[in-house]
Amino acid sequence: MVNFDYQNPTRIIFGKDTENEVGKLAAEYGKKVLLHYGGGSIKKTGLHDRVLSSLKAAGLEVVELSGVKPNPRLSLVREGIEICREQQIDLILAVGGGSVIDSAKAIGVGADYDGDVWDFYTGKAEPQGSTLVATILTIPAAGSESSQGSVITNEDGGLKRPCNSLYMYPVFSILNPELAFTLPEYQIACGTADILAHLIERYFTNVKNVELTDRLLEGAMRNILHHAPRLLHDSKNYDTWAEVMWTGTVAHNNMLDTGRIGDWGSHDIEHELSGMFDIAHGAGLAIIIPAWMKYVHQHDVHRFVQFATMVLSAEMDFNEPEKTAMEGIYRLEAHFKRMGMATRLSEVNILEDAYEAMADKGTDGDTRTIGNFMKLDKTALVEIFRLAE
């Protein structure tokens, strides 16, 4: 176990009807709220009305900024920053999934900074404060509702980059599993793939003696693998959604990787896919992760055997453990297929001619490596794309 410094101050209000408490909660943090969301879906479901009445009943002044798209755009973030400054916003309330929340976090740190907010995503500067952010989660997936991270896409060059900062923890997040009942199958598949990916990225580490968090990560992975397929034929089941929604938060709130160093190579690779081709993040992960696993598994066969047996209940082959390791990867692939997802680049029309450019971008022209479990250079990335062909 490596030394660590862990704190997660986000307050979670979880359960049925909890979105109606938002006004009372938000009023603890100021008088003027920027309501930030995506398109029409929260209007269609009536959530927008309920949130607005709760905020107004608590005496809050509300400014709205909608239009967040998947892979949230820097241009809208800049618009939000302008509004925060002009209107002296006390609290940004993100109502939506990870894209909306990530956009709100970027607006938050940007509003508190004299320079350009993109500096935080290129590593040129670090946030020193933020306008407060709170969330009402509608899509269990990104875990952004209780994380210190945000991922933004700069349309100028199709660059998708992450930023992590203690100032990005939301002050509170409201999680009502009922709000996910209207999600279509494809979003269920993508969201649960993202949750699983957050656990997998933390699980594959070179740090030894991390057994508590191994057990916790394995438990959380088994739980999402068990419940995700159930949603495909029972998409309005509160108990199943509650498992998926809470697992999504726990997967990314950083407690399960205390004392470890996660990998994050697959996430970095996927950012190139979705930055260049605008495919959903979870869809990209379902393609990249099995290929990444095939490429790296010999680096630590024991860990892949552990994954196969403890998470995917593969039989242990004591004479040829590598076969067990591979069985785990095949079972994971089978899970994604069962969820109706593509597991090959060709299935989403990303063909060989793009490999070179994606690998180049992902490694900044082969000047940096990505991932921690194994350091991947440009050649490794091309190899992984071939394994995902």
Added chain:
Amino acid sequence: MVNFDYQNPTRIIFGKDTENEVGKLAAEYGKKVLLHYGGGSIKKTGLHDRVLSSLKAAGLEVVELSGVKPNPRLSLVREGIEICREQQIDLILAVGGGSVIDSAKAIGVGADYDGDVWDFYTGKAEPQGSTLVATILTIPAAGSESSQGSVITNEDGGLKRPCNSLYMYPVFSILNPELAFTLPEYQIACGTADILAHLIERYFTNVKNVELTDRLLEGAMRNILHHAPRLLHDSKNYDTWAEVMWTGTVAHNNMLDTGRIGDWGSHDIEHELSGMFDIAHGAGLAIIIPAWMKYVHQHDVHRFVQFATMVLSAEMDFNEPEKTAMEGIYRLEAHFKRMGMATRLSEVNILEDAYEAMADKGTDGDTRTIGNFMKLDKTALVEIFRLAE
């Protein structure tokens, strides 16, 4: 899953040499520190000196209050409250195990209250604030370093009572597994029994559909059952202590029981034992928990079967599941015995003539029940004592 409102603001600084950061950390919260600890052990190990130099190097003024005993006494708490008021203490730094931390928390809320601090432990009043508390943990056991609870013994009547309050979360806790290297075998046994008990109390619930937290609790229980015996013949192993220490915190920081309602009957019963007979808390739990399990298991055999198979790797008897349930209880008992602990009241000289009085005290003269999994009245308590005979 039941609705929940979860927040744990305690910052954890975990790892080797981390106690040397205490001055810098404490200085963020004020200028005057009350250093609170037990007897001579932290002086013998040199920890007292290291802490004092770190605090003084950070320019802090330090007042000391030592003398905390296991089952911390109300009288010392009152002394601490006086000091806080007279000396205008900004931060109470508890250096020790659960008793020292619980004592510090009581002093903290007491110093911020005009009435008698015991009111918080009888339920007559609720804390509305606290002098800040921070900790350096030396005994992994109680989980108090990141919990909202404190247990104090009123010498007047041998009453041991808990208090829970959001104001009792420490602002930061320093966890260095090396500080536990000097613990004797008996304290290792008691501490790890307490950690296991915190997980067991949360596990046995009547709330259905709590599968994520079931998996997390099972993982944490397996981890403590695996590592505790290792310490008996390798008590200076950093990696093993790191597992035990972090499991101790995670077992009681409330994340693993989100959406559940725990039992806490065994803890309440044990408080009578250690209130009246002054035996160690963990020692009392090792006796009471197996007896409690034998008494309640038919209330929900399925859950005991799950405990037996998922936590203690008992073979499933598909035809007679109750046998599997009992096998889990026997394996738990065997674990405590392997740790060198008594598992019967008679072994610690608590005999039949005391059952009636303990049961009477535990239920306030049969006017209240204890526990949630099953509500236990005075007769039930006597029955449990007989099963622990």
